Amino acid sequence: MLTLEPWALLILPLFFALGWIAARIDIKHVVADSRRLPKAYFQGLNFLLNEQPDRAIEAFNEVVRVEPETVELHFALGALFRRRGELERALRIHQNLINREDLPAPLKEQAMFELGVDYLKSGLLDRSEEIFKRLSEGARREEALKQLLEIYQLEKSWDKAIELAERIPELAAQHEVAEFWCEMAENALIRSKTDEARRHVQQALSLHRQCVRASIIAGDIERKEGHADRAVEAWLRIEQQQPEFLALVASRIAEVYKGMGRQAEGMQLLKGFLSRYPSVDMLDVVCQQVVEEEGAQAAYDFAIAELHRTPSLIALNKALEARAAVTPAEQLADLELVKKLVKAQTQRLARYTCKSCGFKARQFYWRCPACSEWESYPPKRSEELALIQ
Ligand SMILES: [Zn+2]
DSSP: OOOOOHHHHHHHHHHHHHHHHHHHHHHHHHHHHHHHSOHHHHHHHHHHHTTOHHHHHHHHHHHHHHOGGGHHHHHHHHHHHHHTTOHHHHHHHHHHHHHOTTOOHHHHHHHHHHHHHHHHHHTOHHHHHHHHHHHTTSTTHHHHHHHHHHHHHHHTOHHHHHHHHHHSGGGSOHHHHHHHHHHHHHHHHHTTOHHHHHHHHHHHHHHOTTOHHHHHHHHHHHHHTTOHHHHHHHHHTHHHHOGGGHHHHHHHHHHHHHHTTOHHHHHHHHHHHHHHSOOHHHHHHHHHHHHHHHOHHHHHHHHHHHHHHSOOHHHHHHHHHHHHHHSOGGGHHHHHHHHHHHHHHHHHHOOEEOTTTOOEESSOOSBOTTTOOBTOOOSSBHHHHHHHO
16 A cells, blocks of 8 residues: 655645746747747648648748748648659749849759759759759759759759769769760760670670660670671670579570571570579570471470479479470360469569669669669569569
């Protein structure tokens, strides 16, 4: 049972009194604070809560006119609208701030920066570029340059991106700049400027020796010029760089060997890769080669052996396709049903997955279309990745 010393009874009322005084002081503060905020602030809040953002903006503008220090409120609102995809409104808020005569220079610069981001998000790249160019000479230089680099990448102005990244090395990693050079090389190759493309590839490799994409393009250049042997040589360098990427050039290697009339040799080479670096994309190409070289039955045996070695639905799908080719027509109905079901499943599982943001894509990307990260796609299908984990 709780027992109190007699002296404690004397102290208790004192605690109550202290608590009462503390509460009074708090309430006084709150009342004083709310009195300091103009009425328009509460109106603004009310409009915002009632989903009337335009009237809210008007009210908050009034707040800033009366109380210039509440300008942070506008930045918060601008950020909120932008996040919700209401870019028009974000633009208007930041434009309003810039137009104010009395805004101190650092805040004006902040508003300019935000306006630049609004334009960027709205796809108005030239306006955004103009703003960040201007800001890159001020206090927000580094942030502005980063945005500029992003704009050049979105515009696919790779020469400008390279020039900027070389001038300010901390803006981009070496492997990213190597990717810019690869983009240049691919563009040159499309225009059949093979010498130019070759120079760009060399630039990429000199920045990043492990740049697989540069090796792929190097092979493509040789192939375009009719040098099949040299093309294969370039692609095979990927084994020393990052061997799992060989799957991306498997069909190119097969085609080039076929073109040289050495299809069986090409098939053996790819079979060797498949045994060392299991991959469903490689399996796909090898199965096709076995069908053409040794017939459907051999392809079926091969696919079944691979299925035992690395079981996956995608490999099973390959085996079923090969099986269908050697099954008599009258027994095909059941098999077709199973094949259809498995195929439906594998389509879902045969996506490339960005390891940075998790975005899934049917095709392979060097730069994620969702999060803009370079080289964030492993050359593996989602099912393979799930099986590895
Ligand atoms: Zn991503």
